[in-house]
Amino acid sequence: MRRTQVQARLNGADVDFLCEPRQSLLEILRDELGLTGTKEGCSNGNCGACSVMLNGRLVNACCVLAVETDGADILTIEGVADGDQLHPLQQAFLEEAALQCGICTPGFIIAAKALLEREPDATEERIRYWLAGNLCRCTGYDKIVKAVQRAGVQMKGSAS
Amino acid sequence: MAEVWVPALLRPLCGGTARLQVEGATLGDVLRAVEARCPGFMERVVSEGALRPEIAVAIDGEAGSFPLFEPVGPASHVSILPAIGGG
Amino acid sequence: MTAAEKPSYRVIGTRPIRPDGVEKVTGKALFGADARPAGLVYGKVLRSPHAHARILSIDTRAAEAFPGVLAVATARDLPAASDEVQALGETAVNLKELSDNVLASDRVLYRGHAVAAVAAASVHVAEEAARRIRVEYEPLPVVLDVREAMLDDAPLLNERLLTRSMGKTISDRPSNVASKVQFVGGDVEKAFAEADAVVERHFTTKMVHQGYIEPQTATVQWNPDGEITVWATTQGAFACRGQLAEVLRRPASTIRVIPMEVGGGFGGKTPVYLEPVAAILSRKSGRPVMLTMSRSEVFEATGPTSGTSIHVKLAASGGRLTAAQLDLAYEAGAYPGSSVSAGAMTMLAPYDVENFKIDGYDVVVNKPKTAAYRAPGSPAAAFALEQAVDELARAIGADPLAFREASSSREGTRMVNGMPFPRIGHEECLRAAMESAHYRSPIEGPNRGRGVASGYWFNAGMQSSVTVAVNTDGTVNLVEGSSDLSGTRASLAMQLAESLGIEYSQVRVTVADTDSVGHNDVSGGSRTTFATGLAVHQAALDIQQQMRTRAAKLWGCAEDEVVYEAGSLRCTTDEAKTLTFAGMAAQSARTGGPINGRASLLARGAGGAFGTHIADVEVDPETGKVQVLRYTAVQDVGTAIHPAYVEGQIQGGAAQGIGWALNEEYYYDDDGRLANASFLDYRMPTALDLPAIDTVIVEVPNPGHPYGVRGAGEVPIVPPLAAIANAIADATGHRFSDLPISPRRIVETLHHLE
Numbered sequence A: 001m002r003r004t005q006v007q008a009r010l011n012g013a014d015v016d017f018l019c020e021p022r023q024s025l026l027e028i029l030r031d032e033l034g035l036t037g038t039k040e041g042c043s044n045g046n047c048g049a050c051s052v053m054l055n056g057r058l059v060n061a062c063c064v065l066a067v068e069t070d071g072a073d074i075l076t077i078e079g080v081a082d083g084d085q086l087h088p089l090q091q092a093f094l095e096e097a098a099l100q101c102g103i104c105t106p107g108f109i110i111a112a113k114a115l116l117e118r119e120p121d122a123t124e125e126r127i128r129y130w131l132a133g134n135l136c137r138c139t140g141y142d143k144i145v146k147a148v149q150r151a152g153v154q155m156k157g158s159a160s
Numbered sequence B: 001m002a003e004v005w006v007p008a009l010l011r012p013l014c015g016g017t018a019r020l021q022v023e024g025a026t027l028g029d030v031l032r033a034v035e036a037r038c039p040g041f042m043e044r045v046v047s048e049g050a051l052r053p054e055i056a057v058a059i060d061g062e063a064g065s066f067p068l069f070e071p072v073g074p075a076s077h078v079s080i081l082p083a084i085g086g087g
Numbered sequence C: 001m002t003a004a005e006k007p008s009y010r011v012i013g014t015r016p017i018r019p020d021g022v023e024k025v026t027g028k029a030l031f032g033a034d035a036r037p038a039g040l041v042y043g044k045v046l047r048s049p050h051a052h053a054r055i056l057s058i059d060t061r062a063a064e065a066f067p068g069v070l071a072v073a074t075a076r077d078l079p080a081a082s083d084e085v086q087a088l089g090e091t092a093v094n095l096k097e098l099s100d101n102v103l104a105s106d107r108v109l110y111r112g113h114a115v116a117a118v119a120a121a122s123v124h125v126a127e128e129a130a131r132r133i134r135v136e137y138e139p140l141p142v143v144l145d146v147r148e149a150m151l152d153d154a155p156l157l158n159e160r161l162l163t164r165s166m167g168k169t170i171s172d173r174p175s176n177v178a179s180k181v182q183f184v185g186g187d188v189e190k191a192f193a194e195a196d197a198v199v200e201r202h203f204t205t206k207m208v209h210q211g212y213i214e215p216q217t218a219t220v221q222w223n224p225d226g227e228i229t230v231w232a233t234t235q236g237a238f239a240c241r242g243q244l245a246e247v248l249r250r251p252a253s254t255i256r257v258i259p260m261e262v263g264g265g266f267g268g269k270t271p272v273y274l275e276p277v278a279a280i281l282s283r284k285s286g287r288p289v290m291l292t293m294s295r296s297e298v299f300e301a302t303g304p305t306s307g308t309s310i311h312v313k314l315a316a317s318g319g320r321l322t323a324a325q326l327d328l329a330y331e332a333g334a335y336p337g338s339s340v341s342a343g344a345m346t347m348l349a350p351y352d353v354e355n356f357k358i359d360g361y362d363v364v365v366n367k368p369k370t371a372a373y374r375a376p377g378s379p380a381a382a383f384a385l386e387q388a389v390d391e392l393a394r395a396i397g398a399d400p401l402a403f404r405e406a407s408s409s410r411e412g413t414r415m416v417n418g419m420p421f422p423r424i425g426h427e428e429c430l431r432a433a434m435e436s437a438h439y440r441s442p443i444e445g446p447n448r449g450r451g452v453a454s455g456y457w458f459n460a461g462m463q464s465s466v467t468v469a470v471n472t473d474g475t476v477n478l479v480e481g482s483s484d485l486s487g488t489r490a491s492l493a494m495q496l497a498e499s500l501g502i503e504y505s506q507v508r509v510t511v512a513d514t515d516s517v518g519h520n521d522v523s524g525g526s527r528t529t530f531a532t533g534l535a536v537h538q539a540a541l542d543i544q545q546q547m548r549t550r551a552a553k554l555w556g557c558a559e560d561e562v563v564y565e566a567g568s569l570r571c572t573t574d575e576a577k578t579l580t581f582a583g584m585a586a587q588s589a590r591t592g593g594p595i596n597g598r599a600s601l602l603a604r605g606a607g608g609a610f611g612t613h614i615a616d617v618e619v620d621p622e623t624g625k626v627q628v629l630r631y632t633a634v635q636d637v638g639t640a641i642h643p644a645y646v647e648g649q650i651q652g653g654a655a656q657g658i659g660w661a662l663n664e665e666y667y668y669d670d671d672g673r674l675a676n677a678s679f680l681d682y683r684m685p686t687a688l689d690l691p692a693i694d695t696v697i698v699e700v701p702n703p704g705h706p707y708g709v710r711g712a713g714e715v716p717i718v719p720p721l722a723a724i725a726n727a728i729a730d731a732t733g734h735r736f737s738d739l740p741i742s743p744r745r746i747v748e749t750l751h752h753l754e
């Protein structure tokens, strides 16, 4: 099958890759670019394990065709920490024990980051509503919600 | 004497009794002592020198597929039960 | 327990960050599908569109000729198991079933049953090629319902299957009932005749799935010399290796299973499905092959837990439970082996009931072979029993928790299998529930109700092996083999630090592959923190002993004059002689070489545990929507090693139970097609569907563990089904005896639609 060349920004660096029209961004990230931090739970937009930021918008990478990302700015879990400095969300997930198996964690961190950057004061209800597109089967969500709240407080503190 | 709890489905072999008091220093001895009083019991529980895969035994509250040489205390309680199958 | 009774620990009971945490929040942790051996290619499995059919022929020529295809596999590529079956006896029958479930040989028994597989450079090519495989089927009649399957004229899944019971065949003709269990005690007839109140009701539950977010995936490399490497997402690398060795008829030592991080299991990542198929494809193609299931394959073709049909009759007399007559039929799926015996043995565990008769049936139906799911067998049994208990309490005008307390099991109470309980904590859970702020608060408002329920799980021991290497700088490496699905690296490292008297930060933990550590049974049965924890403690004692021997030599004193205490050695006869753990470690080379602690054990002393849950709900009679307003889970865990992960286990189990109660089910059409094989249609709870789940940790230490651990993971899924159903009954005045209590069922029932 004919492959198309795509150029994009990925976690702050330029990348280019070849892809088939039927390949999803998720497949390219994981299988071509070696960024396996973005996870696959369903491949049809129902679990949020593949959450990434695309031009500042939260999307499911399994539902985006890779060819559509030409010229786009993509952020994956691998780009969330600043060097060896964890993002407040990452730190909060560790401290609140907000992961058990951890397969959903990258998706939740990306989704929560998208929320907190806009609404650092998000209430519990708002957080639950926003994260309803991400499934976690291990935690019952309680500690995830607490971690997001804790990170929100920290992000506000460091922003002011 | 160890106390043996006979599972419901094997009680017909033991004249309907649910509990038996028998002598035996090992699980094998205990089961053989039950067999002496309830002929046919042994082959339901043991095959080829070991507990059948579908059978488990609990000795003093510890359930498992014990070897026949497992020691049994003089006041031990032994239950015969179905193995906890599958999932 | 009170503070005075509880020993004071340095590390146990604290909440350190888990050793694998940073990898998991940065996306660096490698899960099953993240394995990338050089030359990796991908495969796809072709599955049966029929729920029951004979396979007449399989023609793979078109797939083999498809450009880019590297290999095609069918059951013919697996070592034959079919013809010698009866001659080889029981294990061979199981082997054939295991093998047939991996790739069907002559018959498909459920829709989604694997029939063939293709490997190619890309998964898309493999998928296109798989569609070109021609399979000729002769469809057979389908049986899906457990009670229908038990009828004499039901279509048979296996004409050779006879009913077994306690070591004997009890049916004289083929049947879908694979086995029967029975427990009898006291005089049931008499107790019912003399009862103050009797309740009788029939309950059903549907198959439900564990719902782990990571689909099954397997990557296998089969070298020309016969050495096989497997990158697996499994609850037990050794169980995976064992099953693979049996299906492929290869020596276990030639197979190395590398345990990748596991994205959830809950019991479901114990059987092998893809590994043998990937192995065959690798052998034929000469390349490492990865097979990954789609979400619908996970639903259709891995092991959910049984749908059940349970009849309950209970009696109360003198304010307590006095008699129970129970009949349980569990769907095993395509091959025998449901969790009915566990269901039958756990069902009455919370109560001391003198008179009982329990019958349990393991029944095959045209659905996927069931696998373990968190406290397998117990939640459905508790759903039935705890609703009937609730009804009985109401019938005699008792508070539901007080009635449970009056009837509760305690140390010495015999289970239905005759086993007397050791020290257990059901009464403590009931009291903690009664004293909770939740239970003391009023529940008011229209369409609102409160329900409670208890549940029990055995918890398991089984086999564990660990080694602990002491480094000369005083740090240690713990090498273990228990898949970490929930933070067990932390709970094991903490126990090691406690036992050695060193800091948690001095311990590094590795979950090793099958070549690098002794045998470990699966991470399941809530056993890891208990049993592997026991092994860790023994390995620490081994190290202490080695250090004492060496210190005695260094100091020229007798070994029994050297004590190891709080991370230091000292001589009882000469105060000047002391050495820290690190100080001794630094001298290893001069005092006899490396210090390694080891333990391999078959863990005994597992402590069963109870939980009691309280649920408040509001039911919208127009839409049928049930909102869980407040939820509290009380549980005896023995000792909580890392309380945050214990709370997480309890919350996660409760969440799964709430989903099971309200929405989740395998919805089949008459032909045996699963109509909701996606996350969208299966509807597991989201963050928005659940309230905050409050936890109350009760600690009644297990006498069988040095730190009192019981196990935490399974109990919390047992009570929620009934707790929610009881709350709905309280809110609506209607008792729902069939799961799930979905909006549709509620509307239909309350408005008499049907």
Ligand code: FES
Residues within 6 Å of the ligand: A039, A040, A041, A042, A043, A044, A045, A046, A047, A048, A049, A050, A051, A060, A061, A062, A063
């Ligand atoms: S994998 Fe993309 S939403 Fe599930």
Ligand code: FES
Residues within 6 Å of the ligand: A098, A099, A100, A101, A102, A103, A104, A105, A135, A136, A137, A138, A139, C213, C263, C264
């Ligand atoms: S931690 Fe396992 S799915 Fe969320």
